[in-house]
Amino acid sequence: MKKTNPLTHMIPFVDIHALDLFEIPDGESIIIIPMTGCPVTYPCYLVDRRHFKLRDIVWHPIDFARQMARLGNLYRPESPGLSDVLDYYEVYQIPDRQNTDYGFGPLEQFLTRFKHEDYVKCYQGMLAPVTELLDLYKFHNRNDRPFQNQMHPLCMGDMIITHREGKAQAFYVDAEGFPEVPQFLKRPVR
Numbered sequence: 001m002k003k004t005n006p007l008t009h010m011i012p013f014v015d016i017h018a019l020d021l022f023e024i025p026d027g028e029s030i031i032i033i034p035m036t037g038c039p040v041t042y043p044c045y046l047v048d049r050r051h052f053k054l055r056d057i058v059w060h061p062i063d064f065a066r067q068m069a070r071l072g073n074l075y076r077p078e079s080p081g082l083s084d085v086l087d088y089y090e091v092y093q094i095p096d097r098q099n100t101d102y103g104f105g106p107l108e109q110f111l112t113r114f115k116h117e118d119y120v121k122c123y124q125g126m127l128a129p130v131t132e133l134l135d136l137y138k139f140h141n142r143n144d145r146p147f148q149n150q151m152h153p154l155c156m157g158d159m160i161i162t163h164r165e166g167k168a169q170a171f172y173v174d175a176e177g178f179p180e181v182p183q184f185l186k187r188p189v190r
Helices: 061-071 133-139
Strands: 010-014 020-025 029-033 040-048 051-054 057-059 074-077 088-093 120-126 159-164 167-172
Touching: 010 040, 010 061, 020 074, 051 061, 057 061, 061 120, 074 120, 133 159
Parallel strands: none
Antiparallel strands: 010 020, 029 040, 029 074, 040 051, 051 057, 088 120, 088 159, 159 167
16 A cells, blocks of 8 residues: 555546546656557646646546547556556457458357467557446447547457456457457467
C-alpha cells in the first residue's frame, strides 16, 4: 500500500465504466502507453474533488478514461501501489482473412490450422477486475466502439488477451463463448 500523507489529496483513475483502477497523490505522475508502445509520463494535479489537470487539460476521471479508450492507450501510476489495478486487455484480429484458410468459424474447426503470426494486435484497453469477456465483446460491437476505422467489430476468430494480476490468458471469440487458447501466447520462434 502506498504511504501517503493523510492531508495529501488523491486523484482517482477509473475505467470507461467508472470502475476504480488506482489513485495517485496530487502532483505525482502517470504513464500513458499508446498502441505504438512508446510510453510517456505526465504529472497530474488536482483541480477540485472531481477534476485533475494533465498537461494543459482539465479532466474528469471518466472523460479521461473514455479518451484513453478512444485512442487505445493504457495508463498506470508511475509508482504503483499494491492495491492498484493495472490490468489490461488486447484484441487481436486477422487483417487478411481472405488469404488465410480459417476465420469466422468455431475454434474446434480451426485449432490445427491456428497460427499466431496470422494475427495483429489492433487494440488495447484498461481492464477493471469485474469486467468480463462478454462485456468486452459488447463494447467492441457498439456503434460508438473505439478504433472502428482500424478494426472490425469483434467476431468469431478474433482473440482477446487479458492481463490480470500479472497473468496473461488468451481467449478465442467463438459462437458459444470464449474458449481459452493458451497456445496463442506461445509466440513462434524465428
